Amino acid sequence: MIAAGSWGAAFTRAFITDHRYLAYLGGLKTTALISVFAIILGILIGLVVAVGKVSAKGNRKLWLIGVICNIYTTVIRGTPVMVQLLIIYNLIFTSRNTNEIVVGAVCFGINSGAYVAEIIRAGLESVDRGQMEAGRSLGFSYLQSMRLIIVPQAVKNILPALGNELITLIKETSVAGVIAVTDLTKAAQYVGSVTFDILTPLFIAALTYLVIVLILTRLLKALEGRMSRSDRY
Amino acid sequence: MIVTKSLKKSFNGIEVLKGIDQHIEKGEKVVIVGPSGSGKSTFLRCLNLLEVPTAGEVWFEGVNITSKECDINRLRQKMGMVFQQFNLFPHKTVRQNITMAPVTLGVMSQAEADKRAIELLTRVGLPEKADSYPRQLSGGQKQRVAIARALAMGPDVMLFDEPTSALDPEMVGEVLAIMRELAEEGMTMVVVTHEMSFAREVANRVLFMDDGQVKEENTPEEFFGNPKDARLQDFLSKVL
Numbered sequence: 001m002i003a004a005g006s007w008g009a010a011f012t013r014a015f016i017t018d019h020r021y022l023a024y025l026g027g028l029k030t031t032a033l034i035s036v037f038a039i040i041l042g043i044l045i046g047l048v049v050a051v052g053k054v055s056a057k058g059n060r061k062l063w064l065i066g067v068i069c070n071i072y073t074t075v076i077r078g079t080p081v082m083v084q085l086l087i088i089y090n091l092i093f094t095s096r097n098t099n100e101i102v103v104g105a106v107c108f109g110i111n112s113g114a115y116v117a118e119i120i121r122a123g124l125e126s127v128d129r130g131q132m133e134a135g136r137s138l139g140f141s142y143l144q145s146m147r148l149i150i151v152p153q154a155v156k157n158i159l160p161a162l163g164n165e166l167i168t169l170i171k172e173t174s175v176a177g178v179i180a181v182t183d184l185t186k187a188a189q190y191v192g193s194v195t196f197d198i199l200t201p202l203f204i205a206a207l208t209y210l211v212i213v214l215i216l217t218r219l220l221k222a223l224e225g226r227m228s229r230s231d232r233y
Numbered sequence: 234m235i236v237t238k239s240l241k242k243s244f245n246g247i248e249v250l251k252g253i254d255q256h257i258e259k260g261e262k263v264v265i266v267g268p269s270g271s272g273k274s275t276f277l278r279c280l281n282l283l284e285v286p287t288a289g290e291v292w293f294e295g296v297n298i299t300s301k302e303c304d305i306n307r308l309r310q311k312m313g314m315v316f317q318q319f320n321l322f323p324h325k326t327v328r329q330n331i332t333m334a335p336v337t338l339g340v341m342s343q344a345e346a347d348k349r350a351i352e353l354l355t356r357v358g359l360p361e362k363a364d365s366y367p368r369q370l371s372g373g374q375k376q377r378v379a380i381a382r383a384l385a386m387g388p389d390v391m392l393f394d395e396p397t398s399a400l401d402p403e404m405v406g407e408v409l410a411i412m413r414e415l416a417e418e419g420m421t422m423v424v425v426t427h428e429m430s431f432a433r434e435v436a437n438r439v440l441f442m443d444d445g446q447v448k449e450e451n452t453p454e455e456f457f458g459n460p461k462d463a464r465l466q467d468f469l470s471k472v473l
Contacts, residue, residue: 133283134320138334138386139310148337152324 014200020191024201027187028208034104034183035170041109042169043162046116049073053121069117076114082175084111089179100181104173112169119165123158124150156227163220167213174209184208234259234390234421235280240289242275249275251445252289257390262422264432264453267442268468273425276442277394280423281305281312294389310338313383317395319375321367327354327378328363331385340386353381357411373404380411390421397428429472433457441465 015021049069056066076084088107127150135145177186188205192198235257242250249272257263265273278284280291282298282305290299298308322330331353332346341349354360357377359370367375376396383391393412397405409431416422416435426432432439432453439456441449441464449462457473460466 128318128320130316130318130320131322134314134316134322136306137281137283137309137312137314137316138382139306139338140334141306144337148333149322153322156324 010197010200011204013195014191014197015204017195020194023187023191024184024204024208027182027184027205030101030181030187031170031173031176031183031185033101034108034173034176034181035166037105038108038112038173039166039169041105042112042116042165045109045113046118046120049113049117050120050124053117054124073114073117076111077118081108081111081172082178085175085179100176100179103179104176104181104183107179108169108173108176111172112165115165115168116162119161120154120158123154123161126157127153156224159227160220160224163216163223167216170212170216171209234261234294235423236290236292237276237280238290238292240276240279240291241287242272242279242284243287249445250279250286253447255440255447257421257423259389259421260419261437262416262435263424263438263440264436265423265425265440265442266427266429266432266468266472267440267448271442272445273440273442274394277392277423277425280392281309281314283314310334310340310386311389313386313388313391315376315379315383315391315393315396317398319367319372319379319399321375321379321382323367326364326366327359327370330367330378331382334382335385338386346385349385350381353384354378356414357381358407371404372400373407376400376404376408377411380408380415384415390423391415393422393424393426395425395427397426427472429457429469441468443468 015024049072052062052065052069056062056069085104085107088110089103131149131153132142132145135149136142140148173183174185176183177189182190184205188201189198191201195201235255237253237255240250240253240255241248251272253276255263265276267273275284279286280293282291286299290297292298293308293312296303296308298305321327322333325333328347328350331350332341332343335341335346335349336343340346351360351363354363357380359374359377359381362370362374362378367378370378380391380396396412397408400408405428409428412422412424412431413435422435424431424436434453436453438450439453440447441456441460441462443464449456449460449465456465457469460469
């Protein structure tokens with residue numbers, strides 16, 4: 001009883017008193033903004049890089065594009081996101097009036113782009129060669145075959161992985177605090193520093209991340225189910 | 234209708250076709266047999282440029298399709314192809330598989346293509362499968378749909394790349410029956426197959442390919458009754 005009571009009191013202090021839930025909400029909003037813009041940017045970059053990689057494979061004249069795309073994915077995937085975040089923040093966005101949320105979104109977008117590129121490339125390449133050949137044999141051009149035959153099938157492989165990438169991204173943005181962005185994690189730390197109870201706000205933040213991830217996982221499952229109509233026997 | 238002139242193809246420096254000269258006339262049924270790795274599938278795939286030849290020329294209806302100026306997408310519309318692995322589009326229904334190319338490429342309206350699809354499906358004995366997805370079909374049914382899909386573009390020649398090799402034995406017959414009908418209607422056909430009885434009954438001319446070359450070509454009677462090439466005699470003794 002005492003334990004439950006003190007837990008309740010700790011929660012009240014960490015969440016209710018002085019409208020502290022607003023701090024979490026504000027942090028959550030920042031986390032959501034960074035994640036959404038980052039995934040959009042990541043998909044745009046990833047799409048371009050994936051198409052660059054796939055077409056460079058089939059065409060020797062595009063070798064330079066292939067090399068550039070490979071350097072990008074290798075460097076981004078081979079270095080920690082926290083270091084990338086600090087480098088981009090200090091190196092590129094040195095001007096005083098930069099919006100940290102924009103910096104965060106751009107940085108995580110660039111980071112995510114490398115992973116998305118690999119997801120899209122693998123998705124395109126997972127479609128059987130014979131599908132392209134069948135399309136071409138009917139008289140479709142390369143691009144028509146891509147658009148009508150390859151991409152619709154690749155999307156089924158790409159979308160679940162892309163959803164997982166979004167989930168990973170949301171969790172990764174918790175390091176955004178290092179560039180003075182008040183995201184959900186940072187907000188929890190602030191609350192902790194005010195109430196001198198560091199653990200409870202962090203549990204609240206963790207629970208919030210968990211709930212978001214579970215909701216997204218659910219949505220993803222539903223989406224996959226709808227897309228696999230032609231897979232049914 | 235199709236002419237190849239010293240057609241050569243190499244993969245990573247390994248020569249798979251070593252100069253093939255062939256004339257395939259309109260209405261002719263040419264069956265190509267030979268051991269695996271002999272280049273027969275590669276030869277067939279060179280005819281519609283799914284494989285780009287390393288050297289030599291392919292002419293189709295008086296056009297050099299190996300030349301840079303040729304609009305290969307247009308010419309492929311007149312060359313139907315049936316694959317060993319069917320290659321139906323799994324995300325489309327049977328009807329959509331058949332109508333997609335003629336509608337998208339502006340050969341027919343959707344209504345015309347739908348009507349044609351049912352005619353073709355009736356012809357291959359599957360009118361009730363129009364709204365099924367490929368995964369709901371057996372192998373033999375898939376291949377019959379694939380034949381209907383290729384015919385929907387109204388091709389002048391049909392290329393068959395081992396159309397029965399991926400089928401269960403009891404389904405081979407239904408596919409061969411449709412190919413026989415097609416042959417009787419006068420379609421020009423080039424068929425790579427291991428079905429010797431089909432070659433014997435349907436072909437005007439049988440080619441034996443080995444080591445990237447046509448080692449022997451003859452009427453089926455002579456080809457099977459009186460083979461001259463030693464390698465062919467050996468091959469026939471094993472498969473017949």
